[in-house]
Ligand code: NAD
């Protein structure tokens with residue numbers, strides 16, 4: 001018998017948030033999704049709209065909320081560089097004012113709150129792989145700073161609420177995650193490459209394609225978030241969640257081309273400013289605290305992702 005909780009998921013109509021809402025409903029909880037639908041979509045949560053334990057609040061986290069909840073997952077913030085850079089001031093507001101408002105709500109409700117932080121707090125890392133003790137190499141002035149510094153400031157607020165009010169806080173530093181539920185125009189590398197390959201367009205490789213990322217499948221990541229939320233030991237301790245398998249963008253491109261059977265070529269475009277050269281999580285803390293590690297290899301996670309985008313593209317073509 002599940003201990004039914006009232007759970008708020010901000011950003012719950014986005015890629016990760018919508019899958020999290022589904023997992024929490026499946027566990028028997030009452031789920032409130034709060035989203036301003038900036039990068040999220042009703043399509044992602046359509047299956048839950050009539051569910052008796054699901055509620056959608058279309059709102060912005062920069063406004064204070066009065067709700068009664070036991071748990072808060074704060075995922076509200078566009079995660080793709082093109083979307084968070086489109087209005088960098090709104091991104092900073094979302095991260096800082098959103099965190100403040102939700103921490104205040106957590107204090108009022110005596111709720112536990114989890115922050116979706118990011119590997120971006122390590123910036124363009126000078127230490128490899130990145131463990132939680134690394135303090136990072138983040139540009140203050142660059143085009144990614146609205147997101148990176150916004151997430152760093154949010155983390156600081158979480159630790160300070162924990163110290164001042166004893167709020168129970170959980171911090172997940174999420175590394176690049178992909179899977180079904182992403183937008184076709186999300187702009188991140190996995191969705192771009194898969195959509196381009198399926199459409200027979202050239203894959204856009206930024207820079208020389210030798211920069212690396214470590215790609216975690218959605219299901220593994222959300223399982224990690226839920227384990228972290230319910231861990232009694234992980235209070236106010238940042239925990240990396242990601243898949244340590246590390247790939248260059250050229251390796252990812254050739255895997256996508258092979259798996260889609262696409263005859264697309266590659267087109268090289270300039271590397272965006274401050275684009276990190278390498279990134280791989282040290283997940284020993286997640287393993288020791290939560291017994292969590294990812295199970296799904298990149299090639300296995302790409303299969304359902306390619307199927308999802310193939311169906312999405314077919315539907316978009318029909319509707320056009
Ligand atoms: P996403 O862009 O698909 O989802 C973000 C959601 O937040 C969207 O539904 C969007 O409409 C909503 N949102 C944005 N600003 C808001 C605001 N001001 N008020 C209310 N809702 C707002 O991104 P995602 O990949 O699902 O990422 C979810 C969270 O995880 C984000 O906080 C992101 O920073 C973090 N994260 C994700 C990754 C990843 O690789 N997917 C990596 C690191 C961190």
Ligand code: UDP
Nearest residue numbers: 081187188189190192204205206211249275
């Ligand atoms: N990238 C690329 N082609 C694209 C989109 C991204 O080569 O069409 C590169 C990007 O420059 C970065 C890496 O892929 O080096 C991961 O980019 P993404 O936006 O997915 O995530 P982030 O940079 O935030 O880790």
